[in-house]
Amino acid sequence: MLKFEIEARAERSAARVGRLTVNGRTVETPVFFPVGTQGTVKGVAQKELIAHGVQGMLCNLYHLYLRPGIDVVEAAGGLHRFINWDRLIITDSGGFQVYSLKSLRKIEPEGVHFVSHLDGSSHLFTPENVIKMQMRLGADIAMVLDECVEYPTTFDYARSSMNLTLEWAKRSAKWLGQGTAIFGIVQGATFPELRVECARRLTELAFDGYAIGGLAVGEAKDTMFEMVDVCTRELPPDKPRYLMGVGFGVDIAKAVACGVDIFDCVMPTRNARNGTLFTESGRLVIKNTQYSQDNRPIEEGCDCYTCRNFSRSYLRHLHISGELLSPMLNSIHNIRYYTRLMSRVRDAIRDGQFEEFVAELQAKQAEENDIV
Amino acid sequence: MLKFEIEARAERSAARVGRLTVNGRTVETPVFFPVGTQGTVKGVAQKELIAHGVQGMLCNLYHLYLRPGIDVVEAAGGLHRFINWDRLIITDSGGFQVYSLKSLRKIEPEGVHFVSHLDGSSHLFTPENVIKMQMRLGADIAMVLDECVEYPTTFDYARSSMNLTLEWAKRSAKWLGQGTAIFGIVQGATFPELRVECARRLTELAFDGYAIGGLAVGEAKDTMFEMVDVCTRELPPDKPRYLMGVGFGVDIAKAVACGVDIFDCVMPTRNARNGTLFTESGRLVIKNTQYSQDNRPIEEGCDCYTCRNFSRSYLRHLHISGELLSPMLNSIHNIRYYTRLMSRVRDAIRDGQFEEFVAELQAKQAEENDIV
Numbered sequence: 100m101l102k103f104e105i106e107a108r109a110e111r112s113a114a115r116v117g118r119l120t121v122n123g124r125t126v127e128t129p130v131f132f133p134v135g136t137q138g139t140v141k142g143v144a145q146k147e148l149i150a151h152g153v154q155g156m157l158c159n160l161y162h163l164y165l166r167p168g169i170d171v172v173e174a175a176g177g178l179h180r181f182i183n184w185d186r187l188i189i190t191d192s193g194g195f196q197v198y199s200l201k202s203l204r205k206i207e208p209e210g211v212h213f214v215s216h217l218d219g220s221s222h223l224f225t226p227e228n229v230i231k232m233q234m235r236l237g238a239d240i241a242m243v244l245d246e247c248v249e250y251p252t253t254f255d256y257a258r259s260s261m262n263l264t265l266e267w268a269k270r271s272a273k274w275l276g277q278g279t280a281i282f283g284i285v286q287g288a289t290f291p292e293l294r295v296e297c298a299r300r301l302t303e304l305a306f307d308g309y310a311i312g313g314l315a316v317g318e319a320k321d322t323m324f325e326m327v328d329v330c331t332r333e334l335p336p337d338k339p340r341y342l343m344g345v346g347f348g349v350d351i352a353k354a355v356a357c358g359v360d361i362f363d364c365v366m367p368t369r370n371a372r373n374g375t376l377f378t379e380s381g382r383l384v385i386k387n388t389q390y391s392q393d394n395r396p397i398e399e400g401c402d403c404y405t406c407r408n409f410s411r412s413y414l415r416h417l418h419i420s421g422e423l424l425s426p427m428l429n430s431i432h433n434i435r436y437y438t439r440l441m442s443r444v445r446d447a448i449r450d451g452q453f454e455e456f457v458a459e460l461q462a463k464q465a466e467e468n469d470i471v
Numbered sequence: 472m473l474k475f476e477i478e479a480r481a482e483r484s485a486a487r488v489g490r491l492t493v494n495g496r497t498v499e500t501p502v503f504f505p506v507g508t509q510g511t512v513k514g515v516a517q518k519e520l521i522a523h524g525v526q527g528m529l530c531n532l533y534h535l536y537l538r539p540g541i542d543v544v545e546a547a548g549g550l551h552r553f554i555n556w557d558r559l560i561i562t563d564s565g566g567f568q569v570y571s572l573k574s575l576r577k578i579e580p581e582g583v584h585f586v587s588h589l590d591g592s593s594h595l596f597t598p599e600n601v602i603k604m605q606m607r608l609g610a611d612i613a614m615v616l617d618e619c620v621e622y623p624t625t626f627d628y629a630r631s632s633m634n635l636t637l638e639w640a641k642r643s644a645k646w647l648g649q650g651t652a653i654f655g656i657v658q659g660a661t662f663p664e665l666r667v668e669c670a671r672r673l674t675e676l677a678f679d680g681y682a683i684g685g686l687a688v689g690e691a692k693d694t695m696f697e698m699v700d701v702c703t704r705e706l707p708p709d710k711p712r713y714l715m716g717v718g719f720g721v722d723i724a725k726a727v728a729c730g731v732d733i734f735d736c737v738m739p740t741r742n743a744r745n746g747t748l749f750t751e752s753g754r755l756v757i758k759n760t761q762y763s764q765d766n767r768p769i770e771e772g773c774d775c776y777t778c779r780n781f782s783r784s785y786l787r788h789l790h791i792s793g794e795l796l797s798p799m800l801n802s803i804h805n806i807r808y809y810t811r812l813m814s815r816v817r818d819a820i821r822d823g824q825f826e827e828f829v830a831e832l833q834a835k836q837a838e839e840n841d842i843v
Contacts, residue, residue, distance in 0.1 A: 137788070137789075137792045137794055138785070138788065138789075139789060139794050139795075139796040141794065141795050141796075142795040142796070142799075143796075144776070144796065144799060144800070145780065146776070146780075166788065166791065166792060167763065167784070167787075167788040167791075170764075171763060171764055171784060171788070174764045174766070174784075175764075175766050175782060175784055175785070176766075181782070181784070181785055181788075182785060183780045183781055183785070391539065391543060392542075392543055392546045392547075394546070394547050394548075404516070404518070408517065408518075408555045409555055410547060410553070412539070412543060412546075412547055412553070413510070413547070413553055413554060413555070415539070416509070416510065416538065416539040416543070416553075417509075417510075417511060419538065419539075420509045420538060422509060422511050422513065423511075423513050423514040423795065423798060423799070424511040424513075424514070424515075424516065426795060427514075427516060427795070427799065428516070
């Protein structure tokens with residue numbers, strides 16, 4: 100069902116290159132999954148994702164459960180057929196979305212009661228039903244239900260929440276080995292001892308892979324990396340590791356150095372819609388007047404459809420005019436930026452140059468801040 | 472500069488198949504041009520237009536003049552390069568847009584004073600400057616400045632307006648033979664004698680082609696076709712004829728029967744955004760509950776990207792979820808519906824079956840009303 104082969108390792112960090120295969124669908128890791136919450140990566144057709152090197156998509160149980168509903172997707176033959184995407188699909192359990200609802204949800208040992216953001220109807224997610232629903236969707240990788248705690252939080256709250264997450268994880272582990280890979284999620288807020296304990300106890304449950312959750316929610320970057328490092332040191336080295344929701348290029352590279360294999364984030368598409376474009380030499384804010392007669396592509400040498408065909412001047416015009424083609428072309432470029440970044444990450448690890456690569460990327464990030 | 476060869480004619484109507492070449496860019500007529508007002512067909516990337524058989528695009532001087540401005544487009548090497556579109560481009564002079572501004576414009580013999588809908592700035596379009604600006608844009612076919620009169624109107628107003636349009640046409644004709652094809656526009660509201668007079672007097676000016684304007688503005692369909700018929704009978708048979716803004720399938724076919732060669736309309740893309748899809752057996756309103764678990768494509772046998780890859784169920788989900796992919800996929804299908812319709816129109820004329828084709832299309836339109 101899930102096979103993970105490590106093909107190369109960095110010498111001076113925990114970074115590794117691997118091949119992850121689930122249900123016959125293979126991705127090269129480290130890998131970045133764009134977010135297709137509702138079964139579509141916003142503004143990018145499936146064939147463009149493939150043409151631009153996307154290996155997998157992160158979809159969301161919470162959203163798909165509410166709309167169009169699990170029955171509809173199941174009747175279509177599962178999510179891969181419903182959205183016409185034959186590459187890897189991870190579904191998030193909805194824990195994070197429910198956590199974001201705040202006043203609309205109530206967490207109990209049984210599960211989480213919540214009210215739909217769409218129509219106010221009442222629902223219950225349990226560790227059991229979220230796994231079953233993700234299996235009905237036909238996800239390749241399902242995520243357990245967890246509780247994401249707010250930042251900052253107290254040690255006591257974080258510990259009791261972690262225990263709940265672990266209790267839920269145990270109830271989820273019953274479905275291991277039944278066709279859908281299941282990943283446990285390490286919680287523990289910003290408390291290293293809780294992260295260690297959570298990682299160890301999850302490891303005992305022998306999940307197919309492990310995610311690190313509850314980060315990038317407001318804590319300092321150093322704290323975030325400390326937590327990532329603490330988790331990856333405890334997690335089994337032969338299983339894939341997934342850092343949820345972290346998508347800034349340099350952060351990805353630094354997390355790879357800690358031994359993370361899988362990433363997802365809305366950054367490429369959300370920024371594209373806002374007119375912020377990623378390039379090797381920094382971010383480019385397309386609405387800026389300086390691009391009004393700039394006939395160069397977003398990024399010289401970029402092989403994406405947008406850069407091969409359209410100028411900054413045209414892209415600025417589309418953005419300012421509010422044309423649909425603006426998020427479409429911008430998203431294609433940003434998606435390609437991410438797939439190329441990950442490809443370079445893998446090459447750098449294979450070539451024994453990964454630490455230099457990370458240092459170079461960080462140096463460029465400094466520039467980047469100026470360009471914005 | 473402009474070459475128009477008629478290759479086949481229907482026996483029982485004025486319909487004809489032709490090849491129109493302007494500046495080395497050829498289209499087969501009758502042809503439908505999707506509208507790319509601001510230099511983009513809403514929601515459809517240029518390569519998808521090409522992949523789905525689009526032969527040309529109608530852009531708009533009024534909009535491009537206001538934003539990004541003629542200078543920007545000129546600096547990019549002209550509109551074809553700016554928008555990366557090497558097929559035919561017709562630019563509308565903006566007469567219709569200015570007419571739509573109503574309270575924001577004032578028509579005088581010199582030209583039309585108007586206030587920008589974007590920032591309230593004041594502008595003047597004259598017969599001379601609109602042609603010069605369209606030439607600077609690098610349009611293949613430029614339209615003269617005209618006055619579109621409201622419907623209904625009096626004979627006296629329509630006659631004086633027509634005389635102004637003719638006076639303006641005369642001033643525009645000075646630029647004939649200078650690299651950009653220029654089309655005159657027949658006005659005259661719903662008065663056959665004015666239409667005849669306008670067509671005759673425009674013909675004396677020897678434009679490269681002739682448009683029929685001021686129709687589909689609220690008059691009855693029968694009146695519209697009477698006017699089209701009156702105009703095409705007067706216009707020189709060896710020049711291309713363009714019926715502006717008429718885009719309903721059956722209306723196109725009936726106008727082709729009157730001898731019209733070129734069409735444009737926002738219908739395919741605007742309807743796509745509203746979730747209305749065109750099929751051979753009628754219109755399909757994708758939000759309808761009946762499609763929630765319908766795993767068929769929009770139209771069986773359609774070769775568009777959308778129909779080859781996605782179900783009605785998925786398209787309904789995208790529409791209801793407000794996803795960008797919804798207008799994207801819907802527009803591709805509707806555009807393909809139009810290019811296929813025009814291809815069938817041409818085949819039917821060549822095969823001597825055009826009148827049967829029109830009758831069949833009308834019969835389907837009756838069905839279509841039921842499906843909506």
